[in-house]
Amino acid sequence: MFDRRIKVEIVDVPIVRERYDDELSHQDVGAHAWFAGVTRRTTQGKITSLLHYEAHREMALKQMEEIADEALERFSLAAVVLVHRLGAVPIGEASVLVGCSSSHRPEVFTALPWIMDRLKRDVPIWKKEYDDQGAGDWIHPQNLA
Amino acid sequence: MRLVVEPNVISRRVVLFAGAKDLVGAQEVTLEFKCHDATNKLTAQKILSLLGELYPSLLDLLPSCRLAVDCEYVSGETLVDLGADEIAVIPPVSGG
Numbered sequence: 107m108f109d110r111r112i113k114v115e116i117v118d119v120p121i122v123r124e125r126y127d128d129e130l131s132h133q134d135v136g137a138h139a140w141f142a143g144v145t146r147r148t149t150q151g152k153i154t155s156l157l158h159y160e161a162h163r164e165m166a167l168k169q170m171e172e173i174a175d176e177a178l179e180r181f182s183l184a185a186v187v188l189v190h191r192l193g194a195v196p197i198g199e200a201s202v203l204v205g206c207s208s209s210h211r212p213e214v215f216t217a218l219p220w221i222m223d224r225l226k227r228d229v230p231i232w233k234k235e236y237d238d239q240g241a242g243d244w245i246h247p248q249n250l251a
Numbered sequence: 252m253r254l255v256v257e258p259n260v261i262s263r264r265v266v267l268f269a270g271a272k273d274l275v276g277a278q279e280v281t282l283e284f285k286c287h288d289a290t291n292k293l294t295a296q297k298i299l300s301l302l303g304e305l306y307p308s309l310l311d312l313l314p315s316c317r318l319a320v321d322c323e324y325v326s327g328e329t330l331v332d333l334g335a336d337e338i339a340v341i342p343p344v345s346g347g
Binding site: 143159160161162164165166168190201202222225226227228229230231232233234244245246247248 | 270341342345346347
């Protein structure tokens with residue numbers, strides 16, 4: 107069996123994925139998978155110049171740890187990495203990084219979207235979207251029933 | 252000795268985030284709750300509706316907000332201990 111582990115962080119600096127490679131490594135692991143969510147320039151035809159993230163930091167970390175723990179169990183993973191960046195995240199840079207490893211690929215392919223869906227539903231982090239005129243809007247999705 | 256039973260008035264800080272914080276113009280607000288018994292508890296739904304009465308700018312956003320007590324979400328019917336360390340209003344989240 108794996109010595110299962112999680113690495114959960116909230117950072118205020120650019121996310122460097124390579125820094126987390128070792129977290130997923132294990133001799134009995136046959137699959138590593140990564141997902142990075144990055145700032146996109148256009149949303150429904152509107153130009154985004156910048157995303158700014160804020161969090162209830164203590165609660166966000168707690169929620170992220172719970173999600174990572176549950177994913178380990180649910181998908182028999184060896185390791186989970188879950189990192190979110192706060193503050194200004196320019197176009198093309200990552201606001202979130204998810205990584206996981208397992209013996210075989212089906213588990214990691216299933217785990218990544220599950221982890222992201224849970225993060226987007228429950229982790230108290232919010233983005234403010236700035237357009238090319240410098241006007242900012244908080245994004246509060248209303249259709250999460 | 253007074254025999255009239257006055258409701259217990261409790262001052263309580265509530266923390267706001269993101270859009271809720273901007274609509275009120277403050278990260279924290281202090282609410283005064285009148286409790287008619289000694290339990291000092293109110294439902295989460297009652298706390299949210301009192302917020303809406305005091306800060307009408309929140310009325311559109313509040314129905315989609317959740318309340319978190321000491322970093323855990325609570326449902327609308329949950330009785331919240333007003334002596335908890337932290338009561339926070341969590342608008343719909345948009346991380347990722």
